[in-house]
Amino acid sequence: MTTSAPEQASPRSAGTVREVFLAFLKLGVTSFGGPIAHLGYFRDELVVRRRWVSEKNYADLVALCQFLPGPASSQVGFALGLLRAGAGGALAAWAAFTLPSAILLVGFAFGASLFDNPVADGILSGLKIVAVAIVAQAVMGMARALTPDARRASIAVGAVLLALLVGGTVGQVSAIVLGALAGLFLCREAVGTAAADALRFPVSKRAGITALSVFAALLIALPIAATLLHSTAVDVADAFYRAGALVFGGGHVVLPLLQAEVVPAGWVTPDQFLAGYGAAQAVPGPLFTFAAYLGAFAAPVALGLVTAAIALVAIFLPGMLLLVGMLPFWAHFRAMPRAGALMRGANAAVVGILAAALYDPVFVTAIVGPAEFGLALVCFVLLVAWRMAPWIVVLVAAAGGVVIGLL
Structure with missing residues (x-):
């Protein structure tokens, strides 16, 4: 395995549902550290190692998913599965990446108190630390491919500053928009290559419009059904679908929305909510699987x-419907003459957003002292210089976190 971006990729080569499921199952049990770290794991496994897509096309997907409500990393995975093996591949990617953490959190909800001791606290600390190394490796690799000149490097730096100073989803989306506009003026070279390089997803415009219509219909119909039917299952579907439809940025951003839905309703106590949130930090995969814990x-x-199953499906469904709805129009946009310049600027901004996230929240949350910083450096060297598989580095970090915690 190498850490440099591949020169050639075969994004249109066909795969199988089984191949997609096994690839994302590996990611589902090893991808710790939250959505930004997940994008680093995806890049290492699917862009660098398996070469399913090129670095530029991967950044295009990340940029698109940053614009949409829902869990960005899961949406990127869903799109890659769709590209590789059609609708079956998309569902396989979502299920394999989501179910490991969902199963663990449902088990915790039913009384498996596995995270209430110093050793578990040390493991959790180590998993946060390894995310620093994973994201740093992703930023370095993507910067080589997507910011190879002074103009795009400058766009990336501007995106870093905007994302950090403005903060939140507003800062991220603004950085991508302004980066794309800057690319239109600064990155006009080879504009005609945009159409040739664009990904083609197996989604028709009719299917896209249908997905958008279903998204809107459920957003309107579920609250009405919950009011009329007084069914717990419908209430759960309504609460978690609304949370998934209204949150931009995913991950931790969804927590206040979920708390407002489930605590006043009496489904969980404040202490149970916080305990589940702590457990969600200790499992791999998307943080949205916290919904399964709450649904239980x-x-x-x-x-x-x-x-639990209803809550899990309901919180992911709106983001996936929006993604499917946008994909056919995204392909049309990418084929426009000036789209290449816009996307070069947007991709440089994506590098900047990842670099900003490397600092906050990844670095500032995980690195609280010199020992933690040293462990993060060790993990980074193991990934970049020794080229160890990420799952091995995760184990090293977990063990290191325990040692630091016991000292």
Whole structure:
């Protein structure tokens, strides 16, 4: 495995549903550290190692998913599965990446108190630290491919400053918009290559419009159904679908929305909510699987698995419907003459956003002392210089976190 970006990729080569499922299952059990770190794991496994897409096309997907509500890393994974093996590949990618953490969190909801001791705290600290190395490796690799000249490097630096100073989703989306506009003026070379390099997803415009229509219909119909039917299952579907449809930025941004839905309703106590949030930090995969933990409390134990499954599907569904709805129009946009210049600027801004996230929240959350900083450096060298597989480095970091915690 190498850490440099591949010179050639074969984004249109066909794969199988089984191949996609196994690739994302590996990611689902090893991708710790939150959505930004997940993008680093995806890049290492699917762009560098497997060469499913090129570095530029990968950055295009990241830019698109940053614009949409929902969990950005899961949307990127869903799109890559769709590209590789059609609708079956998309579902396989989502299920394989999502279910490992969802199963662990549902088990925790049913009383598996696995995270209440010093050793577990040390493991959690190590998993946060390894995310620093993973994201740093991704930023370095993407910068080589997407900011190879002074103009695009300057756009990336501007995106870093904007993302850090403005903060939140507003800062990220603004950075991509302004980066794209800057690219239109600064990155006009080879404009005609945009159409040739664009990804073609197996989604028709009719299918895209249908997906957008279903998204809107559910957003309107579920609250009405919840009011009329007084069904716990419908109440759960409504609450978690709304949370998934209205949150930009994913990850931690969804937490206040979920808390406002489930705590006042009496489904969980404030202490149970916080305990589940802590457990969600210790498992791999998307933070949106926290919904499965919360859904398990919405009904008696006998029906807890049902409401957990409803909550899990409902919170992911709106983001995936929006993604499918946008993909055919995204391909049309990418074929426009000036799209190449816009996307070169947007891709440089994506590098800047990842670099900003490397600092906050990844670095400032994980690195609280010299020992943690040293462990992060060790993990980075193991990834970049020794070229170790990420899952091995995750184990090293977890062990290192335990040692630091016991000292």
